[in-house]
Amino acid sequence: MDPRINVVEKRLEKIGKVIAIAGGKGGIGKSTVASLLALVLADSNQKVGLLDLDFTGASTHTILGLEDFHFPDEDEGIIPPKLHGISYITITNFTQDHATPLRGQDITNAILELLAITRWDELDYLIIDMPPGINDTTLDIIRLIKKIEFCIVTTPSKITTKVVKKSVELLQELNVSILGVIENMTYPTIHYAKEAFPKSYLGTIPFDETYENAIGDKEKLLETSIANTLRNFTVICDKMC
Amino acid sequence: MHEWALADAVITTAKKVAKEENLIKVTEIVVKIGELQTISREIFETALQQVLKDAPDLFNEVTCKLEIEPAGFKCMNCGHEWLFSDVKKNLDDDETESIHFIPETAHVFLKCPTCKSPDFEIVKGRGIWVDSIEGEK
Numbered sequence A: 001m002d003p004r005i006n007v008v009e010k011r012l013e014k015i016g017k018v019i020a021i022a023g024g025k026g027g028i029g030k031s032t033v034a035s036l037l038a039l040v041l042a043d044s045n046q047k048v049g050l051l052d053l054d055f056t057g058a059s060t061h062t063i064l065g066l067e068d069f070h071f072p073d074e075d076e077g078i079i080p081p082k083l084h085g086i087s088y089i090t091i092t093n094f095t096q097d098h099a100t101p102l103r104g105q106d107i108t109n110a111i112l113e114l115l116a117i118t119r120w121d122e123l124d125y126l127i128i129d130m131p132p133g134i135n136d137t138t139l140d141i142i143r144l145i146k147k148i149e150f151c152i153v154t155t156p157s158k159i160t161t162k163v164v165k166k167s168v169e170l171l172q173e174l175n176v177s178i179l180g181v182i183e184n185m186t187y188p189t190i191h192y193a194k195e196a197f198p199k200s201y202l203g204t205i206p207f208d209e210t211y212e213n214a215i216g217d218k219e220k221l222l223e224t225s226i227a228n229t230l231r232n233f234t235v236i237c238d239k240m241c
Numbered sequence B: 001m002h003e004w005a006l007a008d009a010v011i012t013t014a015k016k017v018a019k020e021e022n023l024i025k026v027t028e029i030v031v032k033i034g035e036l037q038t039i040s041r042e043i044f045e046t047a048l049q050q051v052l053k054d055a056p057d058l059f060n061e062v063t064c065k066l067e068i069e070p071a072g073f074k075c076m077n078c079g080h081e082w083l084f085s086d087v088k089k090n091l092d093d094d095e096t097e098s099i100h101f102i103p104e105t106a107h108v109f110l111k112c113p114t115c116k117s118p119d120f121e122i123v124k125g126r127g128i129w130v131d132s133i134e135g136e137k
């Protein structure tokens, strides 16, 4: 018996909502939405945690501007260090941001280890940044975190829409709660999400040219139209839930 | 120390089993710890005792047995097999500490001694395992 499985729910019991930012594809803005949503929530005085589970392609530390990697403090487990008011766990704090080649079973074990030893504070939200695809990470968090809810990111592209639609259908088959679908990097002429996801469509995030220069800088990030749009979504989300 | 969190997981598991099996008393818990966790026996025993202080009465007479399982690897690229104990000394303090927190980071800091590939399987000695729980009904 792996004892870690039995303690996961207990470690998450002081958390209000656990929201996985997902979408079947890479490069669609999952890490951007996860990081900025966490920032926006922390900025509006919510207690928020961010867990980066994209071990092999970790990106949230770059977006949030984490440059010095330290082991977390220990007290009956590991205590998530604070970054911009966010309780933040990223594997880069353990790997010093070196390449992390992991196969499926290793990913499952590393997720279990982190969930079993991390002592989250009381939180309103725990945001999880997911890797692309429906893979070990997706199946593991559905298996391990009973209260998980998914927020799906898609883009105005036929290719993305088709892939993301399949993952949404699978989540629905598995009876996993879907908070909504956000269409990211939109531009005026093309919209697919509204049609493809009529029931769960939340809205659009524009392509923001200023984002590139804002990466790593909290104040600039909070001024992007991405952050401003997400601020409105949190209002929507609070009303919905 | 984060060993407490793992010791807590062991006792939480024992509580669950005791309930499922209708045990009125738990007498023995056998725990296996993979060498890759680089957890010292003394520290884990102390952590278990701390957790047991707050455990229900059915654990009053429990003895916990710890076994450390040696860690071994097999290269997916060339098939070479080797032991953690052979390469442990080449790791610096931070690397050892990383592996202590998350054993999978071994893939970041260790390479196959023969072909230098990071693509190896951890065949044994990873994780923590409740091997058996004995008790009275």
Ligand SMILES: Nc1ncnc2c1ncn2[C@@H]1O[C@H](COP(=O)(O)OP(=O)(O)O)[C@@H](O)[C@H]1O
Pocket: A025, A026, A027, A028, A029, A030, A031, A032, A033, A059, A184, A185, A205, A206, A207, A208, A209, A211, A212, A226
């Ligand atoms: N709304 C946006 N405006 C401008 N650039 C964006 C936007 N969303 C994402 N990007 C860019 O797109 C790329 C992929 O984003 P990222 O968040 O890493 O996606 P994922 O996590 O899905 O792989 C990055 O280069 C990021 O800077």
Ligand SMILES: [Mg+2]
Pocket: A030, A031, A032, A054, A057, A059, A129, A130, A131
């Ligand atoms: Mg990402």
Ligand SMILES: [Zn+2]
Pocket: B075, B076, B077, B078, B079, B080, B112, B113, B114, B115, B116, B117
């Ligand atoms: Zn090899």
